[in-house]
Amino acid sequence: MINLTIDGRQTSVPEGTLVLHAARELGIDIPTFCHHARLLPFGACRMCLVEIEKAPKLQTACTTVVSEGMVVRTDTEQVRLTRQSVLEFLLANHPLDCPVCDKGGECELQDLTHRWGAPASQFREAKNRKGKALPFGPFIVMDEERCILCQRCVRFDQEVLGEGGIGLMGRGFRTRVGTFQGRPYDTPFSGNVVDLCPVGALTSRPYRFRARPWDLTSVASTCLHCSVGCAARLDARENHWVRLRGADDPAVNQGWLCDRGRYGFGFAASPERLTAPQLRRGGKLAATSWEEALDRVVQALREAGPDRVGIIGGGRLTDQEAALLHHLGRQVLGTAHLDRRAGRQLTATPHLAGGTLEDLDRAAHIVLIGCDPEETAPVLALRVRQALRRGTPVTELGPWQTYGPGHAWIPPSRWLPAVGSTATALAGLREELAGQDQPVVLVWSGEDAAVHDELARWRQAMPGARLLIVGDQPNARGAEAAGLLPGSGGRSTPELLAAAAAGDLQVLYLVGVNPALSFPDGALVREALEKVPFLVVQDLFATESARSAHALLPVAAWSEKTGSWSNLEGRHRPLAALTPAPENLPDDGGIFRELIRRLGGEVSAPLPAPAPPAAAAAYPLSTPPAAEGLRVATVELTYSGGGTVLHAPALSPVLPEAWVTLHPEEAARRDLAPGQVVELSCGDSRLTLSVRTSAQVAPGLALVPRRLPHSPDNLLTEGAAVALTPVPRKEVLP
Ligand code: SF4
Ligand code: SF4
Ligand code: FES
Incomplete structure (x- = not known):
């Protein structure tokens, strides 16, 4: 523990604590902009400057670590004047359009200006003009003039997503936040930058001009769009659901949401909803x-x-x-x-001790079995991405590879019998990892009966193994x-x-x-x-x-x-x-x-405990025929299908068209180019799809997204041989 004094009060905090957090523990508020509890210390905005004895200049409380005997002052004349100056500079080029800004009423710049700002600006010069209401991504609008360059959005993109899709562009007073090469910011987690932005620079397209914070009624609830169950705040105006924001549950979503969850709420007000029996x-x-x-x-x-x-x-x-x-x-x-x-x-009958999302943070190895969490459980995937960045080995067993070259991928499986089944691959991995005393986390889509049995063997071989089954229904x-x-x-x-x-x-x-x-x-x-x-x-x-x-x-x-x-x-x-x-x-x-x-029953009586269910029964999927050629595999996608997603208007710009993904060699062998329209036939069923290619799809497979109403994949038999016939262009045009 480190002893220090803040504003005359003595305290002891663990080594490595930031001055900002030591002060907050004493109830001393230090204003911040760029600091965020879920991002690394950064020190960009200088709003948190404090006096530290023996330091020649003011120091940023959000990046300075406590040291023994440190004496900190947060409430001196110099500190107050500095805060005032920082705000004055931030507002020098600010458009002051708070009356028409979505963030008005819940803006950190507005709040801190009221509390620490100067009564009037000394600037008389013309303001620097930048872009307003610029399209930033399918869900996001950017107002560059309001941006205070705190870089929370950029750091989220780099530290949490690891994508590098946005960054600071330009220099000096022309510096702005932008997307690389002007590409739309279309990560499935884009809405988090709106939650993070302390000002009204990044706003959500579906929420723009819909409500003022003081008009809203809010409840703390959970997103029910997938089995992760992210903590969220739901906001309504006059009984209309207008917004869903992330809430910080450290064990589950750490404040983040995916865009399916965040923008999928429009289904509740859909005119297609049934209202009468x-x-x-x-x-x-x-x-x-x-x-x-x-x-x-x-x-x-x-x-x-x-x-x-x-x-x-x-x-x-x-x-x-x-x-x-x-x-x-x-x-x-x-x-x-x-x-x-x-x-x-x-059924999700657990063969292994129930895993938790936090197990992914301490896993020695992560095994993804026939499941792509990026698509089916996006916020879980953020923990997998973090693990990859820490160097945790991730092995994928499935028809496509999510995490790119450089990570183990065993493209098995029941689709390609020559390669061996997923369960065989999993058994090999079990032998390789046996004796591992750190937790191994297996993430499974729960779809392969042979895997179900193999998991029982993992339990005996590896007490540290944990299982997470990504549910196909949220509950x-x-x-x-x-x-x-x-x-x-x-x-x-x-x-x-x-x-x-x-x-x-x-x-x-x-x-x-x-x-x-x-x-x-x-x-x-x-x-x-x-x-x-x-x-x-x-x-x-x-x-x-x-x-x-x-x-x-x-x-x-x-x-x-x-x-x-x-x-x-x-x-x-x-x-x-x-x-x-x-x-x-x-x-x-x-x-x-x-x-x-x-029916004559009673509901007020306590409900009896459920009887233990029978053992899981595998679905009677047809065995793949032995014929050579392409076989069909299906994948669940973030925005595909689902009872509610298709009825959320905000998601319509990102709803996928039906397509088939082939390995580039397969496409070349069939003389098919990306974008070309083909008819995929499987037995008596026919689907019209456009071709995509990816080296991260196993050769020999035709990968089709699931549950799209206009291309119902359940007309296809998983693993069955399929034929692709190019559709002449004139037949595609209306
Ligand atoms: S857009 Fe918002 S979050 Fe990003 S740097 Fe500007 S003020 Fe910060
Ligand atoms: S991962 Fe996305 S869809 Fe799933 S609960 Fe979280 S926000 Fe909702
Ligand atoms: S909050 Fe410390 S520098 Fe921005």
């Missing part, structure tokens, strides 16, 4: 009353009997709603046919903990769909899932949804699966309900209601309660 009459869905809709659902459930009812979904519910759904299914209806899974993910962990997996004798999702297709199921109840896009066997799911005599779909939107529904039950969005859920670590994440649901829509829990009541 619908029943099928005369072959068509028509709006009806809640009374009639629920009566009809109850009647269908009663008539079917427990063995002919199946429920799919639950990974988008709160933990409390998942428990209610389990109660409705298992106790009230008496069915064991419940399954939260509606995509490729197997996959909570739904499984609530028991939303088939019970003993219960049917899994593929079995339920097969039963529906064979006429053995009377009622299929889909809760917040859209298997018509997400389930790997598109033909089976379509047949099942068409044949089942009574299909109930409970969702925000009329999804592809809802086209054959007999009852459509709209629900409140996650920003309109309160509860909690569990992220991929199983960590409790709070959910707070920001706005009321349109037309007073009930939340999912409200519908379950009402169904339980009408």
Whole structure:
């Protein structure tokens, strides 16, 4: 511990502490601009200058480390005059357009000027003019005149993202922040620079001129766009959700958000949202009353009997709603046919001790198994990027390589049988790393049944191994903990769909899932949804699966309900209601309660503990044919598919067109150039896609993004041979 005196008060702080933090611990406020708790000390703005005895000049509190016997003064005349001067210089060329600036009311420059600034400026010269309202990226607008060159944005880009997409351009009074070669700042984390900017230089396009801070109501909640569960503040103006900002949960997101989470909120106000229940009459869905809709659902459930009812979904519910759904299914209806899974993910039955996001910070080795966290769990990927920068080895097993040349990549797999399966590669890695006493963190998409079994062997070989399963539904962990997996004798999702297709199921109840896009066997799911005599779909939107529904039950969005859920670590994440649901829509829990009541069950009684689920069942994906040639592999993308992302207008500029990525040699062999349009055929299915090439895709693969409504990849059989036929240009043009 180091002893020092600040403003006459003695204190002891650990060695290495910054003077700024030592002062803040004593409750002494030192104003700052460039300092940020999640960025390295920098010392650019000079706002934090303090007197330190024996130092010839004032020192920056944000970069000076305490030393034994140090005497610091933060409140002298010289310090006050210096702060005033720093502000005067910052404002010398400032446009003073606070009345029309989005940041007005929550601007650090405004606040510190009120507190420490001079009453009037001494500058009489004409102001230096710079660019205003310049497009900076798909979501960001830059006002160069407001920038105080604190470089928080630049440092975030370098230190946290490691991208180097923005930097200081020009010299002297012409210095400005810009993107290299004027390219749009299109990293999937771009919105964080708006949170970081202490002034109104960087503003969010979707939030510009929408509200003033004093008009906002805010709640502390969590982003529910993926299984990471980033802490966030949700802001609404007059009951309209207008903004989502990062909040600092050190164990989870450390203040950062990805752009899917930050700008995906527009779905809640989408005009396409369902606002009234619908029943099928005369072959068509028509709006009806809640009374009639629920009566009809109850009647269908009663008539079917427990063995002919199946429920799919639950990974988008709160933990409390998942428990209610389990109660409705298992106790009230008496069915064991419940399954939260509606995509490729197997159950998340943990074979290894549950990993945490913080394990990635201390991992001796990170193994990514068939999963690209940059796309599916972006804020988790920020920790992987940090680990790479620390020199932690990362091994990727999957059809494409995310982290570029120089890191281990085992392009296996079930797609390319000649190379061996992912599980075989994983077994080899286990033998290589055996005896490792530092944690090895495995990040898995939970899709390969053989990997599921191999992970059990990791547990015996390596007690330090930790597993993180990136959920394909945000609350996959909570739904499984609530028991939303088939019970003993219960049917899994593929079995339920097969039963529906064979006429053995009377009622299929889909809760917040859209298997018509997400389930790997598109033909089976379509047949099942068409044949089942009574299909109930409970969702925000009329999804592809809802086209054959007999009852459509709209629900409140996650920003309109309160509860909690569990992220991929199983960590409790709070959910707070920001706005009321349109037309007073009930939340999912409200519908379950009402169904339980009408079916004669009790909801006030404590909910029984869920029964342990049956062992994971692998989906019956077809074995790849042995033929030579290209095989199809699919990947989840940040902005592709998903129940809500497609309904968020702010994300439309970055929504991907469907494409197929080939290794450059594969493209050259087929005489295909990037941008060329091809028809990809797989059995009877055809998709029209544009060609991209990347050396980070395994040769022999045709990589297709998942869950795009205009190119449903579940018409393709994973690993199956595909043919690519160029589409003549005239056929592409409208
Ligand atoms: S744009 Fe904002 S965060 Fe970036 S240097 Fe300027 S003031 Fe700082
Ligand atoms: S990483 Fe996931 S939880 Fe976090 S902001 Fe992005 S979508 Fe939301
Ligand atoms: S906060 Fe210390 S120099 Fe900017």
